[in-house]
Amino acid sequence: MRLSIIGSGYVGTTIAACFAEVGHEVVNVDIDEDVVATLNSGESPIHEPGLDDLIEEHAGDRLRATTDYEAVLDTDATFLALSTPSTDDGHIDLSIMEAAAESLGATLAEKDDYHLVVTKSTVVPTTTEEVIAPVLEEASGKTVGEEFDVGMNPEFLREGSAVEDFLDPDKVVLGSHTDRAAETLRAVFDPLVEQASDAAVVETGIREAEMIKYANNAFLAAKISLVNDLANICKEYGVDSSEVLDAIGLDSRIGSEFLGAGVGWGGSCFPKDVAAIIAAARDVGYEPAMLEAAVAVNDRQPVRMLDILRDHVDPSGARVAVLGLAFKPGTDDVRNSRAIPLIDALLDAGADVVGYDPVATENFRERFPDIDYADSAAAALDGADAALVVTDWDEFAALYDEFDAMNDPIVVDGRSIVTRRDDIVYESLV
Numbered sequence: 001m002r003l004s005i006i007g008s009g010y011v012g013t014t015i016a017a018c019f020a021e022v023g024h025e026v027v028n029v030d031i032d033e034d035v036v037a038t039l040n041s042g043e044s045p046i047h048e049p050g051l052d053d054l055i056e057e058h059a060g061d062r063l064r065a066t067t068d069y070e071a072v073l074d075t076d077a078t079f080l081a082l083s084t085p086s087t088d089d090g091h092i093d094l095s096i097m098e099a100a101a102e103s104l105g106a107t108l109a110e111k112d113d114y115h116l117v118v119t120k121s122t123v124v125p126t127t128t129e130e131v132i133a134p135v136l137e138e139a140s141g142k143t144v145g146e147e148f149d150v151g152m153n154p155e156f157l158r159e160g161s162a163v164e165d166f167l168d169p170d171k172v173v174l175g176s177h178t179d180r181a182a183e184t185l186r187a188v189f190d191p192l193v194e195q196a197s198d199a200a201v202v203e204t205g206i207r208e209a210e211m212i213k214y215a216n217n218a219f220l221a222a223k224i225s226l227v228n229d230l231a232n233i234c235k236e237y238g239v240d241s242s243e244v245l246d247a248i249g250l251d252s253r254i255g256s257e258f259l260g261a262g263v264g265w266g267g268s269c270f271p272k273d274v275a276a277i278i279a280a281a282r283d284v285g286y287e288p289a290m291l292e293a294a295v296a297v298n299d300r301q302p303v304r305m306l307d308i309l310r311d312h313v314d315p316s317g318a319r320v321a322v323l324g325l326a327f328k329p330g331t332d333d334v335r336n337s338r339a340i341p342l343i344d345a346l347l348d349a350g351a352d353v354v355g356y357d358p359v360a361t362e363n364f365r366e367r368f369p370d371i372d373y374a375d376s377a378a379a380a381l382d383g384a385d386a387a388l389v390v391t392d393w394d395e396f397a398a399l400y401d402e403f404d405a406m407n408d409p410i411v412v413d414g415r416s417i418v419t420r421r422d423d424i425v426y427e428s429l430v
């Protein structure tokens with residue numbers, strides 16, 4: 001099939017390359033000329049394992065990029081993979097989606113045959129039908145359900161394993177309201193599902209598809225917060241939380257994944273999506289107490305980490321190495337990284353901060369241009385008074401002798417990853 005993907009960020013680029021990999025002809029439309037040029041030169045605009053290889057293989061053949069929406073006219077279906085950030089009060093900000101839908105609608109006015117527009121972005125229930133569809137109708141002069149359809153296909157890939165997650169998903173959720181839209185969506189995903197190891201296909205309504213995405217993310221974020229609550233209790237009682245969590249994970253009703261206790265969840269999705277569904281719930285008069293608690297626990301974890309640091313050293317004037325700036329290992333994405341509240345608090349306390357990350361330094365520098373950055377973990381630790389481990393990059397697990405270059409080593413480990421040494425002050429957050 002011929003597919004157009006509007007937005008070529010973390011999701012748009014990944015799904016475009018993967019759709020090309022399973023045999024579709026794909027065009028990415030993005031307003032960012034640099035992103036388009038990078039893709040057309042056969043390179044990935046983002047750091048994501050396996051993505052470079054796919055783009056190198058398919059660019060110029062089944063995959064191309066453009067800033068021109070007209071490219072949509074030669075395709076059968078369009079996926080909207082645009083950012084849906086938060087407003088200051090946590091509500092979903094749909095302005096980017098609406099602007100793209102308007103450009104798309106204006107282009108679809110020129111299309112003679114049927115088209116399907118699929119929301120791939122994470123949007124609160126009713127957005128596709130009540131916000132996106134009317135914008136498309138107004139701009140195209142066409143009617144949804146007649147000349148074109150809308151659908152919703154939430155994305156569950158994780159950064160750092162995006163290609164693998166997309167090509168081999170647990171489930172594919174297809175939200176639609178007409179037989180024609182359902183058939184088109186099936187035709188898009190059939191080749192992917194056929195090559196995946198065991199992907200369930202869930203066919204559902206549009207607002208159900210929208211809500212499944214929030215329920216998925218809210219559940220996972222709340223699971224981590226519950227784990228952090230329990231691990232904090234363990235720490236207070238001198239109980240080894242990893243043994244407790246490993247044991248509860250053996251109960252198949254609980255499961256062993258997403259039991260990683262520590263400094264909490266960050267990233268481009270969990271914080272904004274939990275905030276958006278809380279705000280959406282309040283809009284209809286419902287107070288989601290569990291989700292509010294999940295956020296409260298998450299906000300407290302970096303504060304607890306600094307309290308532990310203060311038990312050993314006064315941050316004022318101390319040189320503090322922050323190991324890990326990406327929100328999780330395997331990505332250069334720093335959106336809502338736990339390093340951000342930690343470094344803000346360290347700077348407020350008068351600390352001299354040096355950051356290190358294997359791949360995310362340049363992105364982090366845009367947010368914190370004035371702290372020091374080191375080229376390696378060893379260089380960050382050299383002469384530091386304390387170290388905070390924020391991201392669970394594998395290379396931090398291998399650190400050992402490097403701590404000897406610190407002044408009286410104090411290590412506070414937010415991800416319980418560093419090999420514990422008895423001859424230095426080592427504190428795990430949980």
Ligand SMILES: NC(=O)c1ccc[n+]([C@@H]2O[C@H](COP(=O)([O-])OP(=O)(O)OC[C@H]3O[C@@H](n4cnc5c(N)ncnc54)[C@H](O)[C@@H]3O)[C@@H](O)[C@H]2O)c1
Nearest residue numbers: 007008009010011030031032081082083084100121122155
């Ligand atoms: N990042 C993830 O891991 C992930 C996973 C699942 C779902 N999601 C959801 O997918 C959506 C996209 O997230 P992302 O992380 O890929 O966003 P992103 O910010 O990385 O990418 C968005 C892209 O859209 C482009 N863009 C902006 N306005 C445009 C316009 N009018 N026309 C064309 N292009 C335009 C930007 O230049 C950018 O390249 C969000 O709703 C997010 O919640 C993200």
Ligand SMILES: O=c1ccn([C@@H]2O[C@H](COP(=O)(O)OP(=O)(O)O[C@H]3O[C@H](CO)[C@@H](O)[C@H](O)[C@H]3O)[C@@H](O)[C@H]2O)c(=O)[nH]1
Nearest residue numbers: 155156157158159224258259260264265266267269327328
């Ligand atoms: O046991 C765990 C697992 C994760 N995290 C943290 O949780 C955050 C999110 O991690 P992860 O879910 O692995 O990465 P994301 O790329 O943010 O993926 C989430 O958000 C995406 C965007 O919506 C969804 O598509 C994915 O299914 C969902 O896992 C990170 O800060 C992790 O450090 C923990 O603290 N403990």
